[in-house]
Amino acid sequence: MPPAGTTGAILTIVTMVHTLGQGMWLALNAVYVTQIIGLNAVQFGLGVSTAAAVTLALSAPMGHLADRLGPRKVQVVSFLMLGPAMLLLLVVSDVYSYIAVMAYYALAYSASRSARKAMIAGALPAETRVAGRAYLRAASNVSVAVGAAFAGIVLAINDTAVFRVAIVLIAASFLATALVSLRLPLVPGQAKKPGASIAVLRDGRYLAFSILDGLLTSHAMLLEIAIPLWIVAHTDAPAWMITVVLLVNTAIVVCFQVRASRGIDGPRSAAKADRQGGLLVAAACLVLAITAGTSGAITLVILIAGALVHAMGELRQAVGSWGVSFDLAPPEQAGQYLGTHAMGADIAKMIAPAVIAWAVLDHGAVGWLWLAVFYALCAVAIPFVVGHQPVGGSENHNAQA
CATH class of the missing domain: 1.20.1250.20 (MFS general substrate transporter like domains)
Known part of the structure; x- marks a missing residue:
């Protein structure tokens, strides 16, 4: 069963819309960067490594930001940033701009991930969190599979214009996630306490x-x-x-x-x-x-x-x-x-x-x-x-x- 109530339903929609785009991007990422942008495998790896390093470095600070400002606000802003991050890939032409875009993408992704986790912790009752998270994971697997299937169609057509349309659709899914996230309850931010911030x-x-x-x-x-x-x-x-x-x-x-x-x-x-x-x-x-x-x-x-x-x-x-x-x-x-x-x-x-x-x-x-x-x-x-x-x-x- 999905998490109970309106909040649970909205969390489910947020998860599925987001992971639909994510599933498409996971399947298209390497091919788009190497065949459409024209970077080689090493340059592609540099971008992926940069994103991983930025995500690693910012996970705790972005989680702290979600605690201070409230997870809904950070989640909305992060997905509003993820949409343009995808659209910037349409104008990337060299390895330097690609690495810069991937660093920006990782910043927004890190914020969205920490905020989504904090939202689940703050919006669902403690006794239902694990079951609710389990349902959301099952739902996300379905939408990732659907996204990957759409990506398979794009890969089968193998046309530059179709690839670019797919990137726009992925960006739209992230922006739609931001809009749906506005319907989530307002989990209040926490005042700064004495001692270490993190x-x-x-x-x-x-x-x-x-x-x-x-x-x-x-x-x-x-x-x-x-x-x-x-x-x-x-x-x-x-x-x-x-x-x-x-x-x-x-x-x-x-x-x-x-x-x-x-x-x-x-x-x-x-x-x-x-x-x-x-x-x-x-x-x-x-x-x-x-x-x-x-x-x-x-x-x-x-x-x-x-x-x-x-x-x-x-x-x-x-x-x-x-x-x-x-x-x-x-x-x-x-x-x-x-x-x-x-x-x-x-x-x-x-x-x-x-x-x-x-x-x-x-x-x-x-x-x-x-x-x-x-x-x-x-x-x-x-x-x-x-x-x-x-x-x-x-x-x-x-x-x-």
């Missing part, structure tokens, strides 16, 4: 959890990088199995993400779910390693089995991650805390692709075993970092806030 930097437990959980969320790179490369280079499975694996994952997330959120009622239960998800991801690595020595239909069956185990791990890890990150964040500082939590995943995204590709491509089944051990260690460590004592004297302290 207090989360002094919260060792939250920082440690953010880093560990960020490393654990790098399992998404298995789906995007490791499994496709593995299928092509180390198995006799046809290339179309990559699409099958992606469809299996999308279907599982859409159908079962909300159900996977059941039983999460505080940081301890969320930490256990995070651990369960990480251990399932580790198990998926072990299953996929088996295909190094199989052939024919057996390989296909094992690949699907590995994809199913990975998807189940993703479901539990995601809800555990949300539960801990929400419940350990003081309500008046939700933006900066949740923005900092997102930094853990940003760091992992910068490191994981090269490490995962190196492990799987260069070391085969042994590389999968290394990844399994890594994810298992991260998963087991999380409950110890979160701790066994309830925060603020209650298993769900935010429910009393």
